Amino acid sequence: MTYTFANRIGSLAPSAIREILKVTQDPSVISFAAGNPAAFAFPVAEIEELSAELLASSGAEALQYGVSEGYGPLREQTKARIKRKFGLGNENDQLIITSGGQQVLELSAKVLGNEGDVVICETPSFVGALNAFRSYGLQLAGVPVLEDGMDLEAVEKILASGRRVAFIYTIPTYQNPTGRTMSLAKRQRLLELAEKYNVLILEDSPYLELSYEEAPPPPIKALDRSGRVIYAGSYSKVFSPGIRVGFALAPAPVISKLIVAKQVSDVHTNLFFSMLLSKYLEKYDLDKHISFVCREYRKKRDVMLAAAERHLSGVTMTRPGGGLFLWGELPPGYDGFELCKLASEKKVAAVPGSAFLPDETQTSGGFRLNFSLPTEEQIEKGMALLGQAVADLLKGR
Amino acid sequence: MTYTFANRIGSLAPSAIREILKVTQDPSVISFAAGNPAAFAFPVAEIEELSAELLASSGAEALQYGVSEGYGPLREQTKARIKRKFGLGNENDQLIITSGGQQVLELSAKVLGNEGDVVICETPSFVGALNAFRSYGLQLAGVPVLEDGMDLEAVEKILASGRRVAFIYTIPTYQNPTGRTMSLAKRQRLLELAEKYNVLILEDSPYLELSYEEAPPPPIKALDRSGRVIYAGSYSKVFSPGIRVGFALAPAPVISKLIVAKQVSDVHTNLFFSMLLSKYLEKYDLDKHISFVCREYRKKRDVMLAAAERHLSGVTMTRPGGGLFLWGELPPGYDGFELCKLASEKKVAAVPGSAFLPDETQTSGGFRLNFSLPTEEQIEKGMALLGQAVADLLKGR
Numbered sequence: 129m130t131y132t133f134a135n136r137i138g139s140l141a142p143s144a145i146r147e148i149l150k151v152t153q154d155p156s157v158i159s160f161a162a163g164n165p166a167a168f169a170f171p172v173a174e175i176e177e178l179s180a181e182l183l184a185s186s187g188a189e190a191l192q193y194g195v196s197e198g199y200g201p202l203r204e205q206t207k208a209r210i211k212r213k214f215g216l217g218n219e220n221d222q223l224i225i226t227s228g229g230q231q232v233l234e235l236s237a238k239v240l241g242n243e244g245d246v247v248i249c250e251t252p253s254f255v256g257a258l259n260a261f262r263s264y265g266l267q268l269a270g271v272p273v274l275e276d277g278m279d280l281e282a283v284e285k286i287l288a289s290g291r292r293v294a295f296i297y298t299i300p301t302y303q304n305p306t307g308r309t310m311s312l313a314k315r316q317r318l319l320e321l322a323e324k325y326n327v328l329i330l331e332d333s334p335y336l337e338l339s340y341e342e343a344p345p346p347p348i349k350a351l352d353r354s355g356r357v358i359y360a361g362s363y364s365k366v367f368s369p370g371i372r373v374g375f376a377l378a379p380a381p382v383i384s385k386l387i388v389a390k391q392v393s394d395v396h397t398n399l400f401f402s403m404l405l406s407k408y409l410e411k412y413d414l415d416k417h418i419s420f421v422c423r424e425y426r427k428k429r430d431v432m433l434a435a436a437e438r439h440l441s442g443v444t445m446t447r448p449g450g451g452l453f454l455w456g457e458l459p460p461g462y463d464g465f466e467l468c469k470l471a472s473e474k475k476v477a478a479v480p481g482s483a484f485l486p487d488e489t490q491t492s493g494g495f496r497l498n499f500s501l502p503t504e505e506q507i508e509k510g511m512a513l514l515g516q517a518v519a520d521l522l523k524g525r
Numbered sequence: 526m527t528y529t530f531a532n533r534i535g536s537l538a539p540s541a542i543r544e545i546l547k548v549t550q551d552p553s554v555i556s557f558a559a560g561n562p563a564a565f566a567f568p569v570a571e572i573e574e575l576s577a578e579l580l581a582s583s584g585a586e587a588l589q590y591g592v593s594e595g596y597g598p599l600r601e602q603t604k605a606r607i608k609r610k611f612g613l614g615n616e617n618d619q620l621i622i623t624s625g626g627q628q629v630l631e632l633s634a635k636v637l638g639n640e641g642d643v644v645i646c647e648t649p650s651f652v653g654a655l656n657a658f659r660s661y662g663l664q665l666a667g668v669p670v671l672e673d674g675m676d677l678e679a680v681e682k683i684l685a686s687g688r689r690v691a692f693i694y695t696i697p698t699y700q701n702p703t704g705r706t707m708s709l710a711k712r713q714r715l716l717e718l719a720e721k722y723n724v725l726i727l728e729d730s731p732y733l734e735l736s737y738e739e740a741p742p743p744p745i746k747a748l749d750r751s752g753r754v755i756y757a758g759s760y761s762k763v764f765s766p767g768i769r770v771g772f773a774l775a776p777a778p779v780i781s782k783l784i785v786a787k788q789v790s791d792v793h794t795n796l797f798f799s800m801l802l803s804k805y806l807e808k809y810d811l812d813k814h815i816s817f818v819c820r821e822y823r824k825k826r827d828v829m830l831a832a833a834e835r836h837l838s839g840v841t842m843t844r845p846g847g848g849l850f851l852w853g854e855l856p857p858g859y860d861g862f863e864l865c866k867l868a869s870e871k872k873v874a875a876v877p878g879s880a881f882l883p884d885e886t887q888t889s890g891g892f893r894l895n896f897s898l899p900t901e902e903q904i905e906k907g908m909a910l911l912g913q914a915v916a917d918l919l920k921g922r
Contacts, residue, residue: 129751129752134635134637134638137636137782137785163590164590167589170584170585172585175580175584175588180573180576180577183572184573187573188564190767191766193560226791228791230789230790230791233789234791238660242533243640256789256792263635263789294531355526364590368589370587370590370795371795371796372791372792372793372794372795381528382528385530385534388656388660391653392537392627392653392656392657392660393628393657393790394624394791396769398798
């Protein structure tokens with residue numbers, strides 16, 4: 129028989145990145161296509177110890193149903209930590225624990241957007257977010273990501289057009305895929321626009337703590353005085369993605385709707401790992417762990433940047449101060465997708481820029497390279513191979 | 526400022542059950558309001574051992590990102606197990622691992638229903654499912670749950686009405702909240718109706734393995750020859766709910782859409798516990814564990830039934846062959862909500878039948894009692910208190 133699906137889902141294809149990830153399970157392929165943390169980013173020994181402790185002392189509680197807003201102590205610890213470190217949150221805000229940062233994006237789309245509403249987003253942007261918005265029939269209106277962040281003139285043009293805007297979606301710090309960071313001035317100006325046009329901002333910030341040089345500007349949420357920002361955070365990049373623990377900090381009325389939506393989605397986030405993470409935050413120094421991870425990632429970033437200099441002649445690379453990705457731009461007229469096809473023949477994987485476009489019918493001269501997962505040796509070797517692919521493409525072979 | 530929410534979520538209130546559950550955190554209250562397994566249903570010692578093993582041998586893998594369809598070995602083991610035990614699945618079916626059984630319901634609503642479409646469901650039914658459907662703007666059309674399951678004449682009337690039906694939702698085995706089980710004849714007839722009117726059936730089956738007497742009829746999915754059934758299963762009731770691991774078995778085209786929706790929802794299910802559960806299934810005998818749990822639950826059920834006999838004069842109780850719940854019906858004209866209010870004054874908690882109604886404006890003379898979580902002593906004491914509340918209500922105090 130044939131099956132009929134809901135309109136909202138009918139046109140949604142599996143993300144190109146995840147399809148490429150499957151291909152890269154071939155161990156002979158050097159992959160710059162992932163978005164995964166390195167294994168050293170997971171405090172495995174500490175998790176081993178805490179897991180044993182937790183099961184011995186509170187196994188029955190940790191394996192039982194929990195509440196939809198998340199494990200109380202972890203909510204409090206997370207709130208206190210992001211307040212202390214980034215000035216996030218005021219007396220009108222609440223926090224919900226979610227099944228990874230992705231769930232914040234999906235639940236926000238669900239509670240804020242009616243079908244046909246517009247989401248203003250960056251182009252290129254994180255495809256997992258774009259697909260979450262598409263899955264509720266939201267219309268994506270992309271604006272370019274300039275050196276200093278979103279093109280705010282383009283944002284205002286859409287806001288002034290009179291179309292109903294559900295929210296503005298941005299990854300202001302070490303953006304995925306470009307690695308770019310929005311300037312402080314633009315953060316303030318974006319908030320002004322949000323107030324002027326009475327819209328909310330969904331600030332997606334999984335990379336904030338992966339900072340390799342000077343500290344980035346404060347989160348938009350920390351500058352917000354009028355309750356317009358939903359902040360999506362994650363423990364995936366600094367602790368473990370496999371456990372699926374993230375959070376949203378937002379004004380209480382928004383959190384209350386997110387809780388209702390969370391309840392019907394998966395009841396609550398994995399309680400065992402919520403409790404384990406809470407114990408970790410109590411007993412260990414997460415900041416110290418993150419410093420170690422950042423030192424290692426900076427080395428890898430630098431190796432990749434130096435290799436790009438040597439091998440990717442003709443390509444313009446970003447030089448991000450943090451995060452997990454470099455972004456390359458081919459000279460005008462060349463297609464990132466063609467480059468990635470040539471590269472995969474040479475057994476090196478990168479993600480074509482077209483995978484990150486709000487408008488999927490467009491092409492992109494860009495491509496994304498991940499430096500957190502490959503070893504330094506793989507980076508050296510893979511970049512040389514990628515350089516051959518670039519040379520082949522540019523000389524029109 | 527004031528916030529505007531999407532239509533689909535605006536009217537959705539937090540589930541009455543979960544609100545009541547919070548009240549029952551008062552330790553002096555005897556709660557029959559939960560749906561939680563007993564602590565002895567979690568194989569804590571085995572989980573402790575496997576957790577240590579898993580972290581030592583494959584920590585970096587278990588804490589890393591996984592694929593959206595779920596951990597491969599667990600998918601295969603689950604498929605093989607439900608085929609062997611219940612005849613579930615054929616060559617056209619696939620399986621996805623989900624964040625609990627709840628996520629199957631939410632994702633199914635998302636991929637199958639357009640706003641305004643009808644879901645035919647039982648009345649009363651599981652409120653978590655009803656709210657998941659409501660959260661996509663689906664219209665609930667309830668049909669009574671008779672002694673032998675859904676009123677199929679009422680089902681056919683709706684199907685014949687010409688309204689667009691997204692799917693039929695049923696909990697055929699040890700239904701929540703009534704404890705009733707659909708007869709084999711009705712299962713077959715329901716499939717015939719689904720074929721005649723070309724609709725899908727969402728079979729929610731979290732209690733199938735909690736069977737205390739003769740085996741229930743085969744799942745509807747096991748009788749399905751034409752690919753019309755999505756089967757929602759769960760490890761929550763037989764292993765642990767806190768780890769949030771469930772699954773859907775369905776025709777491949779449906780699973781493929783569920784995977785896409787899962788990807789944008791939470792990327793993938795907790796990988797650590799997917800791997801741990803896989804190891805458990807390899808090394809231990811889940812069936813033996815379930816037999817032990819069922820023996821204990823049967824005792825509790827019998828204690829509650831006997832206490833109902835002694836104390837709840839005037840109430841008609843179901844006598845379910847499995848599951849977690851008894852269902853009581855007050856004499857005509859009395860309201861289950863009034864009973865539950867009186868009961869809570871006496872420090873015993875039950876869930877009023879109105880919480881389970883597709884049409885929330887209706888009242889119900891029913892109430893739901895859980896026997897898995899309270900101890901036998903609590904059951905004895907709580908039922909005596911509940912009996913006083915019933916007597917007070919019936920003599921019109």
